Structures are given as C-alpha cells and as structure tokens.
Amino acid sequence: MEWYLIGIIAALLTTLGFVPQIIKMHRTKSAKDVSFTTLLQFSAGAILWTLYGIHLKDTIIIVANTITFVTMVCAIAMYYHFNRK
C-alpha cells in the first residue's frame, strides 16, 4: 500500500511538473528563457513512457504520462503564443 502511495505522489509531482511553468508564462507573459527543446523532449518522452507503461501493465505510469503529455501540449501552445509577440 505505501508503494502504491509513493507511485501516486511521484506521478502527481511529475505529471503536474510543468503546471507551475505554464502559470509563470501566463503571469509574466514571457517565455523567452524557456527551452523549446526541453518541452519537445518531454512530450516525446511522455508518449514513449505511456507505451512502456502499457507493456508493464502499470496503470500509474500510463495515466501519469498521458496527463503529462496533455500539459506539455498546453506548455508548447503557451510558449508559441508568447514568443510570437
């Protein structure tokens, strides 16, 4: 049970890892110091971790990385929005 809890907390921390970055970009209306390559790498990584989680039949890995991918799409959209200006 405690391992399940550690997995859940790990998943929450990294799944929502880019949420503070999204909030900061929104607040400062700036993204010039943010690395676009980092955003792309995490997006691709989240897709592959999801596949690997399906292979391991591990629900935590699957759900965590699917949500991460959604937050990365939001982060990339916001990066484009503020760097276009």
Next chain:
Amino acid sequence: MEWYLIGIIAALLTTLGFVPQIIKMHRTKSAKDVSFTTLLQFSAGAILWTLYGIHLKDTIIIVANTITFVTMVCAIAMYYHFNRK
C-alpha cells in the same frame, strides 16, 4: 526486445529532458522565465519515481530517474546562479 528499446528511448528523452534548458540558461545567462517550482517538483518526483522503480525492480526506471535527479540539481544550481545576478 522492442519494448526494452522503447523504455530506453523514453528514459533518454526524459532523463536528459532538462539538458537543453541547462544549455539555454548557460548560453543566454538568464533564467528569469524558468519556473523554480517546476525544477523543485521534478527533483522531488525523480526521487520518488526511483523508489517506485526499486519496488517494481525495473532497472530502466531506477537509472533514468537517478540521472534525472542529477540534471535537476545542475538546473537548480544554474537557476540560482543567474537569478542572483
């Protein structure tokens, strides 16, 4: 074997996910748009994913997240260095 390869590529992408951000901070000598909370969340997350990987006895998860933690320490050090100026 292909699952092993997918795990390895996923691990490389997210393990080295903050390397482009570290390079960008170094190149621009600026980190003001980078979210410190995001850096902290990924550091804590990497520690817990490592523990969860030990529980699953999955070498890829353990090694990937240990290296991620090391890169996060580098990213946090660089963030402090450039935001102090």
